[in-house]
Amino acid sequence: MTKRYYITTAIAYPNGRPHMGHAYEAIATDAIARFKRLDGHDVRFLTGTDEHGLKIAQAARAAGVEPRDYVNGTSQPFIDLDRQLGISFDRFIRTTDDDHKALCQELWRRIAAKGDMYLGRYEGWYSVRDEAYYDDAELVAAEDAQGQPVKLSPQGTPVEWTIEESWFFKLSAYAQPLLDLYAANPDFVAPVSRLNEMRAFVAGGLSDLSVSRTSFDWGVPVPDAPGHVMYVWLDALANYLTGAGGIDGEWWPADLHVIGKDVVRFHAVYWPAFLMSAGIALPKKVFGHGFVLNRGEKMSKSVGNVVDPGDMADRFGVDRLRWFLLREVAFGEDGSYSDEAIIERTNADLANGIGNLAQRALSMVAKNLGGVLPAPGPYDGVEALSDSITALTEAYFAAMNGLQLHRGLEAVMGMVSATNGFFAEAAPWKLAKTDTDAMARVLAVTLDATRRIVLLVQPFMPDSATALLDQLGVAAEARCFGALDTVVAAGTQLPAPTGVFPRWSEAA
RNA sequence: GGCAGCGUAGCUCAGUUGGUGAGAGCGCCGGAUUCAUAACCCGGAGGUCGGCAGUUCAAAUCUGCCCGCUGCUACCA
Structure with missing residues (x-):
């Protein structure tokens, strides 16, 4: 029986445009969801927008439209951003969805029935x-x-x-x-x-x-209490149940609620209390991540540092942005971003690190072996590299399962460093002139280490990892973590290598 | 005001129960090299471990006070 994993983000309040914080939460949660899928879990990933409440009603009135029309317009940018960032959600829930409103009322009845x-x-x-x-x-x-x-x-x-x-x-x-x-x-x-x-x-x-209001009506009506609409947080939190398939939904309880540190109380106090009252199982875990700040400052229009995450992704590329946010920021702590930091980090890790490693080995296979993948074999340093890769892979899984995403990537970079060290020490470009068999073995060992690295990096940079795995000749069905030890068969014809992570130069 | 945590190389941070000359990554400088995306590899510079005072043979690591920062929470007006 497959293990199941139900993960959620907080739902965003669409009274403005999505900002970097939304992107960050979505990306981090997506990385965890993808990790679990690759690790053999059947995953349900829920995200969405929280569309009721006074502020929405006021904003709609100010815009001269009905609240329903207003949120139809403002929730769309959140959906678009998620799609742009490659967020692999299974449902984008909106609290104005009919099934959700019905669920809220059922939840209310259960709590009321409890007295x-x-x-x-x-x-x-x-x-x-x-x-x-x-x-x-x-x-x-x-x-x-x-x-x-x-x-x-x-x-x-x-x-x-x-x-x-x-x-x-x-x-x-x-x-x-x-x-x-x-x-x-x-x-x-x-x-x-x-x-x-x-x-x-x-x-x-x-x-x-206090869980109902009579002073406005843009919300879920309280059952049997004309004039009352539900407190927005009761409505909002219940989205996790709706997304699970209903009040006794097949996906409940959630394994993980990923939320911002500012809403921990709602998720760690009110939410479990509501659920206990209603006699519903509790989520397994609530994780409050930190905030990402623009150059260490909160974004504000007066400071003029408002950043559109979509623009950022367009400029640097989705995977560069994803990598930066999850590698540079300790998950759970606040972090800071800037153009310079993104460029520096991704040049060091992606262009100079992973990308260059793949490119230097692949190009030697292309030039010296006609692009035909050789078989790994013994050579000085192979065992040490293997031990190192094994230990760091364990560290990666330990970190990921403990939601230490940045530690996971730290372990990956350790693998990159170890592999580059092995490659430099073995110097296959010299072996090309003296011992082509040894050269072939070294290249194969290097490429297999690279394969393992790229496999582990998939949750963070899905598109780039796919491109690299294509170049490494890894079959589509051999890309989950269960296939970590499945070495690509010798004799596989590899495509002509092309750089996946071009170095970012200021000219760009 | 209370509770909790933090302040270690330019930057981000590791540093078990106090004990070899204080570490990593990035950045910087130098060397080597040329397979590779002027990348990789090797080496180096750089720190009063927030401050002061204690405990101890010995403290970044314990105690007290002070300064600065953060989070949660309370209260006054």
Whole structure:
């Protein structure tokens, strides 16, 4: 029976254009999904957009269109970006999808049936103009026409203390169950620093959660409660169930929710509490990745450093961008990107490293052996190389299974370095003049090491890896990790080699 | 304010329970080489291990204080 693996990204809020953070999360999650597929799992990969809520309704109104039409337009760029970046999702869910809305209501009914929903009052500073509540801390001090001090919303509109009817979820009842969950399964939230934060937060006591609103209607209607729409997070989190095939979906529970560090609480506290209440299994793991910053700064229009990830991919190439983000940024930590850093990193790793390794060995086979792949055989350093490759392959799998994507690539680069070292030491270009049999063996050993390297790099750079595997004569059915030890048969005719990773020069 | 973490070569970071002269990658400089995408290979320079004071025969590694940074959280107004 094939192992199954259900992985998700957070769903994006399409009230603007996708930015680098979306691209980063999609790429990282895609790499994990591809890794699992190559590792023999039957994978379900879900991503999408979170289309309900007040802000969308406001944006639609500002644009003079219906919310539904508005999100039809704004979710499309996210889909387009995913396709451009080679994101191998199985479903792009939109919370406005009919099956999702039905599921939300079913989830609500289950929670209500458990007795965890009650009607109460939600109080706060409300701006009629904005149709929004604000925290005390968000208000700004100002003066009215009489010079009296008043508080205004961040938009400068008047606010008044307002009480509205709201359904509440008995989150307070789940503090201990959540603490038990963290204790029994310390891997539930990663990195561990996030788990510790959640534990501290929950240990401090939980208040019940307001999970419906009557002040706007762009959301999923609460069953049997006219005028109420669901709290957007309840709606949004439920997408993982919808994407699993329904409330008792075949893909549930999820193996991994990949999310940004800013929404860890929703996924590590609220979500499991909702699920426990509804009597549904919990996801296995929640991973909060860091943010990628443009030259270490948050993108902002005033700083003028807003970067369109699609433009970036066009300029550098999708695989270069994917490689950079996953190799340079420690997965789970914040990272920084810039043109210079991307060029430097990818030139070093891809052009000088993997690409050059493949090219130097392949071109010798082409020139000296008519492009016919020779058989590997003994030579000084072959065993040491083999040992090194084996150890680093293990390191790669350990890192990948532990979601240390950057460590996985570090191991791969170690393999590249070891292979280049072997090649330089054996100097097959000298053997070409003295011992062509030895030369052939050395080239074959080098190419097989290269084959292993490229196999492992597939989750990160699917297109480039495919091109390289074609050049290495690797059959389409011999590209999964189960075929790592399947050496390409000697005598295979290889195509004429062409560089896959051209060196980036400033002239370009 | 509380809790947690961090501050090590230009950059990103490793550095088990304190103990050979403090490391890796990238960048930089030099050498060698020519199969290859001026790449690869070899070597080198460069660090008060945030600061101060302690504990110890011995501290980047332990303790205290200080400075700076980050995350979570609370509160005042």
